[in-house]
Amino acid sequence: MSRWITEEDIENLAVGAALLGTGGGGDPYLGKLMVQKCIRENGPIELIDPNQLSDQDTVIPVSMMGAPTIMTEKIPNGDESLKSLRLMEKQSGVKANATMPVECGGLNSTIPFVVASKAGIPVVDADGMGRAFPELQMETFHIHGVSASPTALHDERGNAVFLEAQDSPMIEHIARGVAVRMGGVAHAAMYKMTGKEVKDTSIHNTMSLCIDLGKAIRETQITKQNPIEVIKHVTKNSIYGEAIVLFEGKVTDVERKSTDGFVRGKATVSGLKSFIGKTLQVDFQNENLCAQIDGKVVAMVPDLITFLDSETGLPITTEGMKYGFRVICIGIPTPPIMRSDKAIEVWGPRYFGYDMDYVEIEKIHDKEESHV
DSSP: OOEEEOHHHHHHHHHHHHHHTTTOSOOHHHHHHHHHHHHHHHOOEEEEOGGGSOTTOEEOOEEEEEOHHHHTTSOOOSOHHHHHHHHHHHHHTOOOSBBOBSSSSTHHHHHHHHHHHHHTOOEESEESSSSOOSSTTOSHHHHTTOOOOSEEEEOTTSOEEEEOOSSHHHHHHHHHHHHHHTTSEEEEEOOOEEHHHHHHHSEETHHHHHHHHHHHHHHHHHHOOOHHHHHHHHHHTSSSOOOEEEEEEEEEEEEEEEETTEEEEEEEEEEOGGGTTOEEEEEEESEEEEEEETTEEEEETTSEEEEEETTTOOEEOTTTOOTTOEEEEEEEOOOGGGGSHHHHHHHSTTTTTOSSOOOOHHHHHHHHHHTO
């Protein structure tokens, strides 16, 4: 069933998307403001279940690509992704019946709602990652045979590029270079699909989950419930697995630099409470990739690793992480579709340069508990 998204829903979506975005996907605050402005001007936005699509419908996902830290300095006009969608329609000779996110993280969960409002089309309640990832081929769409080619790109100055390439990894390679030359950020339309392909290859109902998570976390500010317990409850009753507390402490160091269209670095956290005397290190490339406590891996991609403010339970993005923050680091088991052998080849730890095989987060912690 479809639902009509209000300004309040977008408040919740921004929080939930930042949590599932594993630190990346861009700062949701800017996207939230853009969508809420659209809702005030054009009314609520329709969010539809993937199964409401006909097999012949055309769906064109939209997103921002590049270094999230740059987006906070290069404020978009708000119509860049719509222009990319229009360019895709023009060059492909089709008309979009709907749009959707390529990832359910941060800013990239809100951009499709801006496009939907301006274009008068619905947003599909699904995405292709179940989290955020740094590269364009890291999509369930790609894993199941949908190509990222062609891709349309726009920047805030009106420059536009329409790309066709031999495969999705080559689209990533070329588009990343274009984004760098557009100033580090580009706005894209890609993975043009039929309704049947969306139903067969996407992760369903992740936008609704983001809204539910965000609402639950925000309500704890009033009810004074423990936000971690609320997050555990919502994730346990989803296509993900129940959230696991990995660490609690104070941020003592953040290394971060923008290179080649990515933000790369690591956060170091000194333990508090039951973690006193221990140190957590989390590496990131736009998104959090690997968490280690005193050199021992406690979570890795594609499972989700997210920092929360220890007082409010609100998620913290990689560009928002600062020295002195009191944080809780949680891990969330990723949906099963993200764990196939073919999928792990595309976004598992070895792809990111780690000399280790993927081990599910719940198995890591089952082993830890068995040794207690």
